[in-house]
Amino acid sequence: MLPFLTDASWHPLSGKFGMMPMIAATVVASILAVLVATPVGLALAIVEQFYLGPRAAAMLRRTVEVLSGLPSVVVGLWGLAVLVPLLAQWQPPGTSLIAATIVLALMLVPTIALFASIAFERVDQNVRRAAAAIALGRSALVLEVSMPLAARGIAAGVVLALARAVGETMMVLMVAGNVPGWPTHLFAPVRTLTA
DSSP states (O other), X not given: OOHXXXXXXXXXXXXXXXXXXXXXXXXXXXXXXXXXXXXXXXHHHHIIIIISOHHHHHXXXXXXXXXXXXXXXXXXXXXXXXXXXXXXXXXXXXXXXXXXXXXXXXXXHHHHHHHHXXXXXXXXXXXXXXXXXXXXXXXXXXXXXXXXXXXXXXXXXXXXXXHHHHHOOHHHHHHSBOOOOOOOSTTSOBOOTTO
């Protein structure tokens, strides 16, 4: 086996290059962030496409677009200044896997929401009219008609969000604790592979 996978710890000056804890922290933080961000992003897209009027929907879309362009360092700074102290009051030291998950999820919600919204827009209007003609309710229109037809676009947004979460560096470095240990629990300080 490769030494960087089998070494017990990360101590480069001693010749130990165990990267498995950092790989595990990256995978866990990224998957948890996607699991948190996907329902929120999907809910935003559903509200925009099916429940809001044109003007309110346009305002929500613009807000989500602005949030998607927010630099990750700004979100990391917010996490360090606001989120980490809140978590530290509850479970010291505050910099932890859960902090990294929350700030990553905040970065991923706009990506998932925009992809899902576009996927819902591309559902054929004739299908929506046919669903309305047979008196399907709004929730049935969303869940039974539009969601299956938009599933590929939604999945593309989730995959892109996961790739963004795996590659995120500075923001996660600021709030995760920068300790190359195993992610044994949500409040454990960790270091991701990109750090």
